[in-house]
Amino acid sequence: MNEETKNEGLLDADEAAESVVNIHDDTSFGADAEMMEDREEAFANLGYTWNGKLLEGFGSGRDGLFVRVRRLLCIATDLSDELRELDLFVGSAQVIIWLCSHTHAEIVSVLTSADAVTQFYDWVEENIKRDQSGHAVTTAIDIYNDSKLNQAEGVPDEDNPLRRDSSGN
Numbered sequence: 001m002n003e004e005t006k007n008e009g010l011l012d013a014d015e016a017a018e019s020v021v022n023i024h025d026d027t028s029f030g031a032d033a034e035m036m037e038d039r040e041e042a043f044a045n046l047g048y049t050w051n052g053k054l055l056e057g058f059g060s061g062r063d064g065l066f067v068r069v070r071r072l073l074c075i076a077t078d079l080s081d082e083l084r085e086l087d088l089f090v091g092s093a094q095v096i097i098w099l100c101s102h103t104h105a106e107i108v109s110v111l112t113s114a115d116a117v118t119q120f121y122d123w124v125e126e127n128i129k130r131d132q133s134g135h136a137v138t139t140a141i142d143i144y145n146d147s148k149l150n151q152a153e154g155v156p157d158e159d160n161p162l163r164r165d166s167s168g169n
Contacts, residue, residue, distance in 0.1 A: 056103065058096065075091050101127070
């Protein structure tokens with residue numbers, strides 16, 4: 001991915017700071033779900049754009065929806081096979097860009113409708129032209145890879161230095 005594509009639409013540090021609600025200023029312990037989602041998205045969004053629109057972050061919620069939409073569209077190819085043979089990844093790239101182009105509420109609205117597959121492909125036809133397929137694949141791979149960068153990995157109990165044995169030691 002070239003540097004211009006990566007930086008297109010990125011927020012600078014000052015803009016990002018202004019767009020995020022400061023957790024320490026929140027005086028209520030029961031922050032509503034929308035505020036929490038906004039915070040998560042602000043931290044997850046890495047500034048990718050598609051056709052001039054800033055894409056939503058590809059956090060764990062969208063990662064789960066990615067699997068669901070792939071099943072809905074009958075994309076049965078193993079993701080690791082798709083990543084080895086990028087021509088196979090076009091459908092999954094379309095799914096990632098579609099998911100990141102919509103709010104959670106919009107995604108749920110489409111997925112719960114009887115014509116979800118038609119709505120998805122209508123959107124793809126209008127927003128991801130055939131000559132954009134290569135760019136869509138590159139962008140989707142970057143989004144997917146970036147979403148995995150900061151994921152914590154669990155430590156098995158037997159390898160955990162903080163684990164106490166059954167005697168309390």
